[in-house]
Amino acid sequence: MRNIYARKQQFLTDFIKNEFGENAAIYGDKAGLNVVLQVKSRFDEPELIDRALEKGVKVYPVSFYYFDKDNYKKHNMVLMGYGHLSFEEIRNGIRFLKKVWF
Helix, strand or coil: CHHHHHHHHHHHHHHHHHHHHHHEEEECCCCCCEEEEEECCCCCHHHHHHHHHHCCCCCEECHHHCCCHHHCCCCCEEEEECCCCCHHHHHHHHHHHHHHHC
């Protein structure tokens, strides 16, 4: 399973870099079955989540994990899980996100 998840993680990060280019930064890609994606977009976190959901792609808020939510600045960041997705679902999801975020 470790090898499968490692390949999915590499595929996800490479595909994001290829599709989003300089418009995104990836954090936490060395551990776990999710990554934090910071998007250079005019949309804030709730808008990124809503626009993704309109295309059937579920991403999650990062602000939920901040202790001091009053000082959390909307950094256009979302949490993306990939462990349960196929390579095709990852590819399609990233392409949908590119369309609705940029």
